[in-house]
Amino acid sequence: MNKNLLPFHNEEELIEACQKQDRRAQHIVYQINAGKMMAVCKRYLGVGPDAEDALMEGFMKVFGKIDNFQGQGSFEGWIRKIMVNESLMKLRKSANRFDQDIDETYDLGHPEDAFMHLGVEDIQNLILELPPGYRTIFNLYAIEGYSHVEIADMLQISEGTSKSQLSRARQILQNKLKELQA
């Protein structure tokens, strides 16, 4: 039994209590997930008040719509989706466009071996240095695992734009790494 869930015996009980708006259960859900979700929000929105706002509003949605969680897939995955959507909404509000400039794929060379051995902090910093549009598509594709079709649907862009922005993001990452190594 997970000690973090106490006094609830399992995740189902915890979710059930949350559905009854049990404040203790809500706090446990927050304690378990807040750190990971903060990392998600920061990856999209960068360090600052926007990420904190997205986290807060995301958790409000989690507790408000917990009745919609049918138990299909993991609870953490469901919360993560809400956080990603909340972050995308914040990006849209700050007038970020995801379909800007490029409509061609870039010829990428082989990624450096150094990429494999980067630590979490370095990876996060590299991603945060990407322009918001590329960063969003890189995060959605490479980290969250969405397909180009899904990304195109989520961001209201074409599939081709999603692909080209991903290859552009990869190219920028490669250049950044070279700069770091030099």
Add this chain to the structure above:
Amino acid sequence: MKKSSIDNWNSIEKKWQEKLTSHEEEVPAAIWDQIEKKLDEKKGRAIPFIINRKQWSWAAILLISFGLGWWQLSNTDALIDHSNIANQISTQAPKSGVESTLPEQAEVVGLGETSESYDSAPKVARVSHHSSSKESQDSPAPVASNMPVIIESNTPNNPVILADNRTIEKEKPASLVKEESIEMLIDIQPSQASNSEKENSYVPEPSKKRHSLFARVVKQLKHAIDGDPVDWQTLKQGDPKLENSIHQVANTYIKTEQVVQRTFQF
């Protein structure tokens, strides 16, 4: 070459995915306080709405009940108007009595023919007589004397025709003894039939049972539940007082609903 570079990227991104999904960031403590505060606000707004919604719905139910009750009490005598029914009986032609007075010829109508063929037969009067006991068989429906009478019995393919006013009793199977239906086609001389006879021949129509208001409301509600079109107009049934009462109750209910919506609009 290009494909292998994409594959390499995919494997790198998978590695990054593993590292980043389990990564946790420090969260300021104030965030939970703010969430809790917002949840309390939300709860605070929801509770009085629920209580008030219940109160309002009870108030509306009571109001409707009082309205309908008041109407019913003030209109109890209007529900069954005996004198009105009596007037209707005296003015309406009886359904089971003499229907036509045009004489010409008697016709024999077979059992297989439909009622349409009875009605379409011109210049022939028809007398239906339904008896359920022996007594009533002995005293058939009054008709003018000296008229040729055709008696049609329900016995299959055996219509009995008599030249006079006489009736024939035939032996019948046990299943038909209890209830017997005889139709007589009568050639009537209208000049011979007096007014008093006509009046006597009327069998008073059983008074049409008028359902109570409650029964009608329940009927309409049943229609609504079944998904059939609901006709609330039937509740009025020509009573202007009820019409006013219904309008008053409906208006009060709508006003109450609007007040509730305005009060709890977020």
